[in-house]
Amino acid sequence: MPAGTGPDAPWKAWTVLTTLDELKGFEEPSGPRRAYGVDHGEFRGRRSWLEWRRDEQSLAGGDAAVVVVGAGQGALTVAARLKQLGVDTLVVERNPRVGDNWRNRYRSLVLHDPVWYDHLPYLSFPVNWPVFSPKDKLADWFESYASAMELNVWTGTEVFGGTTTMAPSTGWCGCGSPTGRSGR
Numbered sequence: 001m002p003a004g005t006g007p008d009a010p011w012k013a014w015t016v017l018t019t020l021d022e023l024k025g026f027e028e029p030s031g032p033r034r035a036y037g038v039d040h041g042e043f044r045g046r047r048s049w050l051e052w053r054r055d056e057q058s059l060a061g062g063d064a065a066v067v068v069v070g071a072g073q074g075a076l077t078v079a080a081r082l083k084q085l086g087v088d089t090l091v092v093e094r095n096p097r098v099g100d101n102w103r104n105r106y107r108s109l110v111l112h113d114p115v116w117y118d119h120l121p122y123l124s125f126p127v128n129w130p131v132f133s134p135k136d137k138l139a140d141w142f143e144s145y146a147s148a149m150e151l152n153v154w155t156g157t158e159v160f161g162g163t164t165t166m167a168p169s170t171g172w173c174g175c176g177s178p179t180g181r182s183g184r
Contacts, residue, residue, distance in 0.1 A: 023085075026085055028084040028085065029084065029086075030084070030122075053150060056150070056152060057152050057153075059088075059090065059152070061088075062088075063088075064088045064089055064090035064152065065087050065088045065089065066082055066087055066088070066089045066090070067089075067090050067091075067092060067159070067162075067173045067175070068089060068090070068091045068092070069092055069159050070091075070092075070093060070094075070101070071091050071092075071093035071095075071098045071099075071101070071142070071146065071153055071155070072101055072142075073118070073120065073142065075091055076091070076098075076120060076142060076145055076146055076149075076151065077120055077121055079091050079146075079149075079151045079152075079153075080120065080121050080122060080145075080149045080151060081121055083149065083150070083151060084122070088152075089151070089152060090152045090153075090154065091146075091151055091152065091153040091154070092153075092154050092157045092158070092159055092175050093153060093154065093155045093156075093157065094155075094156070094157065094158045095155060095156070096155055096156050097139075097143060097155055098139075098142050098143040098146045098153055098155060099138070099139030099140060099141075099142040099143045100139065101139075102135045102136070102138050102139040102142070103135065103136055103139040105135055109134075109135040110132045110133060110134050110135065111132055111133040111135075111138055112132070114131050114132065115129050115130065115131055115132070115133060118133075120145055122149060123145055123148060123149070125141070154175070157175050158175060159173060159174070159175045160174050160175065161173075161174045162174060
């Protein structure tokens with residue numbers, strides 16, 4: 001926009017950035033609100049973390065409230081944020097592993113943006129990470145991130161149909177894999 005009113009007035013430009021730190025009433029369980037972790041001791045019916053995690057990942061407790069198609073950077077970001085808000089989320093990826101959408105590209109590919117623009121929520125890239133990340137390094141990071149953030153990702157699974165509505169619990173998503181795992 002012009003800095004003055006005359007025809008020869010110099011131009012000035014501003015960049016405006018808006019960020020959302022938290023949603024009041026939907027605070028994330030971090031810092032002093034973080035989960036306590038495991039139950040100490042042995043008692044009847046106690047499940048290990050691994051048993052609990054396998055049940056969560058297989059959706060043993062019911063259908064996911066949100067299905068995210070594809071396990072790319074944006075999908076992992078959305079899934080991590082929703083998980084922290086307590087929303088049951090399933091990420092469906094047709095490739096055999098998280099990150100294969102990067103691994104399967106041309107050999108010399110590197111991330112085109114500098115690393116400081118591409119952090120994922122909750123786990124930033126290590127401080128010694130290269131400025132421009134090679135594709136396979138980035139793919140391995142995405143796979144590690146999904147595991148560390150305990151995201152529910154079904155790999156080798158494709159979406160074959162679905163509907164959506166604005167009414168709660170009325171949408172439908174069909175997915176399946178060659179191993180026979182399916183979801184609704």
